[in-house]
Amino acid sequence: MSQHIQAVKTAITDKDGAALTQLLSITNPQLSDFAFFTNGATFTNDLKSEFNQNRTGSKTNIANMLLWHDALAKHWQVANAVLKDQDINAAFSYQNQLLQILNRVIEQMLSENWAVKVLKGVSRELRMLAVMADEQDKKLNRIRPAVTDSGESCGEESEMRLEQATRTINRSFTICLNDRTTNTALSKKWGIYYFVNELFKIYFQLNKRGLAKSILKVISSMQVNLPSLLEYPKSDAVCHLYYWGVMLFIDQDYTKAEEKLDSALRLCYKGSEKNQELILMYLIPLKLYNKRLQATEEIWSKFPRLMVLYQDLARALKRGDLRQFDELVATRGNFFIKKFIYLLIEKIRVLCTERLIYRVYRCLDSATRIKISQFVVGFKFTGVEIDECEIEGILCNMIYGGKMKGYISREKMTLVLSNKDPFPAVAL
Template structure:
């Protein structure tokens, strides 16, 4: 597309549209395409900024609603060149609405779904630019973007032809993924539930591209983690990590940031080599602390890496590893004493040796009672004798069996 003119660009768009080439049309109307940064823009930036796109597209005899789609797209490009992000967002919102009208007009066709996905993705990215340059918006722009994305999702979901190759329901998961990205960014995870339910009940859920499935499983896993459903979180995040291409180091590392603490809560400790490969050695310090039963060691890691853990949203999840550390410590005491009746004082002494110097008998009993309640210890506390009486079989069940 070197040296492309505005006329040539619109003619290319028209050719793709007339021949029903959804992927090609989506590329030409993407804000990530080279025409927005290298060719069309650099060819004559001044002329592009001065052009009235609605009139120019009309002059080029574009059919409706393609004329609106192209005009709004070029107007968005123009606004981005001038760093007018709010104006760009308004034009991209209108572009999405025009694409929806196109899709609705195609009663038994879905070849324009790649275009719908592309303009929706661009809408989210432009909304993020507006948010980044308008701190006082507090997510309001992204909420508006989500409203447009939700309209697109409903149009696709409303197609009752679930079995046919040309059903618009094939566009549901890419749109859900865009919505999940928005809802996680503005911290409105409760809005994810109906979207997830819609995908889980869809007969097409395993027919989407692997990339879309990985994205969906990743966000589903994160939500399950925040809901304290660690078994489901492990299932979804493991799928995302295992299916993610081995060369996508950045993405695999991102998945591991959530998968590792989830697995640790379930009793699976990561290998040091894995953490070294993905530059996540802070988790190795957690592993050694959890294995040894050192809550003080966990506190040290959390203090040193506080900003990272908070930004990732796993600070509270990592804090729950203290319970696993106590469980491991108490199990060591149980193995050392080799009896099913252990003095509470023995647990108290162990906690103090591991650095919890201010702990007393009452607090120790609370730790033990909590572990019994959670099923991590099978037994009961004899308050009269100040002892923990554990089951003679499987007193400390494996964490992955709970």
Template sequence: MNIIGFCQSIEKAAHERRGSILARLLSLRDDHIYNRNLTINSNVENVIDDNISNPLNEVVISHLRCLKSLNDKKIMDAYNHQSACTTSVTKLLQLQKEENWSLPLMYTVCLDLRLVAQQAEKCMSQNPGSILEKAAECLMGCFRVCAADNRASDVDTKRLGMLNLVNQLFKVYFSINKLHLCKPLIRAIESSAFKDHFSISQQITYRYFVGRKAMFDSDYKSADEYLTFAFENCHRRSIKNKRLILIYLVPVKMLLGFMPSRKVLQKYDLLQFWELVEAVKQGNLKQIDTVMDKHQSFFIRAGIYLIVEKIKILAYRNLFRKVYLIENTHQIPVSSLQAALKFTGQGDVGLDETQCIVANLIYDGKIKGYISFQHRKVVVSKQNPFPSLSSLC
């Protein structure tokens, strides 16, 4: 296909309002990127201006300039051209009143912008995250246009494109560790009348990220709700995606008192958690430290090291429950709990530190009782002194 044929195909797709075809023709992941006949120059730009109406002509020119820069290994230039391409798509959306046929084009151009920005970030030696942050500002331009479309019918509204953009922005904000910027996006989706009209794949991605954010905010009930939805609705053949969801869902479930089975963890190649589950059930604090050291790189790469560390409090609860059963009394000497801690590898723990651990467990509701500092004893309730963890949800 030469440049004239390329322009004619684009103009025809736009005239017939076939957004998916237009998106493919302007994608950085389509086969046309290998077509040498589409090399951009001043003559080619004139041909585009003559054959394609404004502002779509600006989209095409920026697209071909981006292709040239990518072929020349000039990643920063490619990012700048793709950013200009996205800005032109924003103008196109603004001009289209009460119609949304070009949403597939917006999805494609915005995705390509994020991917090119990620490549550009690798070339940056200073100010890490700055390119992606600028890309997010560009994506927000499209988001505002979609969010402000209140005149269209339910079928033709651009608001149906909001969730795709929110998911793109989530991926950017999570990668540059600016999760606070997700809050207004979450509010916009949760208050949207089209909340249940988005595609299931987009809903899964959205709930995956919102679940992760809730986990980092220590809102484990919400994290469980969102991540469980994502896992249960993810296609059963998408093993990689299901595993990714479980990396965050498993520690959340554990913190809520639900221990995963070995069978599930083995199926998704997550047996690192099974060693942790066994140690927690046994109240074996030394084994937990061993597991944390052994799989430290895995937990850090997944961004859950600090979350997994919180699971240690469950091991304290289970250990103290064993002491309670052995002592067979509702007045447990703090010294007995201290001895249990030392026995499981906490060799330098003192009475005061032991009392602090107990106080935290009582505050969290994992132990029903109080500490008698005068008698150095933990007085637990005669009825259900160690509530099941799942009952605390």
């Protein structure tokens, strides 16, 4: 057993963050050995004697070692709660305390950032433990149907554990953010986006995107002092851009959302199809709406689930087949609503009506004078009932939006189109 403790000590003296992260992880294969090597009563002594053997070095070094000792003791408690007692709630609290201790340790380490890795690993596992503990709670309380107390959040009534976790992780984030080290290579600032992403994940789960937004504000106010996002580890950057893009998407800032998600996709590791799929789920409708760009065959074949979701829809849009479009949306509506995509789909439907208008125009041999009633007939032909007023509305929108050159004569109830290029944006 002393091997494990010895390994921890070595990792600390060697400043080997990766090894230490592995050693303090609850997924470590040797965890059970570590948990069972001693019982609670003798544990502290055992650990102390193991840990303090041949201690050397300066005073600060020793003090530091003591803190690490506390951390390791906490980790033992976590391991115990997980393996021996199988008490997920206790495991969460200990892990939370572990992160608090590590926050303290790492805050005191000036001009070195190797240990941020440990912080990352521990906070990640803290989040997972919190989710598990909350899920367990929910199961136990399941007797009552889960109608919310707040009415706001999506059915998940106050997730105490996850919320507690955010506070500790937030501390890790601020420690990194406020690192004043001038040597960029040794700055803890490199950890910022990792923790921001962890927090985003939680806030999204808790339906508290407002908090995520305020973090974005904090970061953007610090932007001057931070390295560019592209210099960060790619995984951090991709994840951050993804959440940022989705937030913009929900706020219907579609241009910027596309920009962020585009960069996310570009940086995304090509092997990670799951992440690419997540990004594309938002990016495909965005491209359709912003630029009328259809996804390529390559994308469809690579992501079959997205193909099921979007391909027919995109084709119906291209054909201007309003009826099929509506039918497809009807079967996918709940999913779209759940993912915040529905409101964009509504807007894409407008594009579909515009395509249909264009097709009527083509059917009439590109006539420059078209009666409003002819459009009604055209719509009816594809199985959509519509009245003249609504057609006029669509035409107004198109003319106003620069998608059609021409004017409507109310007196003659006729659309008069320009001879040259009457549909600048609709014809694909």
